[in-house]
Amino acid sequence: MPQMNMDNRQARRMMDRMGINMDQIDGVEEVIIRTADKDLVIKGANVQELKMKGGAARIFQVTGEDVEERMREKPKYTRDDVILVAQQANVSEAKAEQALKDNDGDLATAILKLST
Numbered sequence: 001m002p003q004m005n006m007d008n009r010q011a012r013r014m015m016d017r018m019g020i021n022m023d024q025i026d027g028v029e030e031v032i033i034r035t036a037d038k039d040l041v042i043k044g045a046n047v048q049e050l051k052m053k054g055g056a057a058r059i060f061q062v063t064g065e066d067v068e069e070r071m072r073e074k075p076k077y078t079r080d081d082v083i084l085v086a087q088q089a090n091v092s093e094a095k096a097e098q099a100l101k102d103n104d105g106d107l108a109t110a111i112l113k114l115s116t
Helices: 008-017 079-089 093-102 107-115
Strands: 020-025 030-034 038-043 046-052 058-063 066-071
Touching: 008 020, 079 093, 079 107, 093 107
Parallel strands: none
Antiparallel strands: 020 046, 030 038, 038 066, 046 058
């Protein structure tokens, strides 16, 4: 299969014909990719956005100088714990969740503090 060499201008023309627009996003300092257990922090990030014709799809291309992995702290309570505390203390789920945060995930203490 012959290799296709394209300069930047040819690539841009082909993308225009296909309805793809590529723009540089200026001023980006870092990009954070958050997973369930860690954050990938890309410092000195360079980001391009590709938009498809019709606006249905947006693709981001990210390059960077340095990538730092940070493990995420898992909450000490579950969604079921929040619901239980809310029901037992007769408060909203938002208040129940805050009480769990304030009490390091201790269900009994959270319920007691909300009930008084």
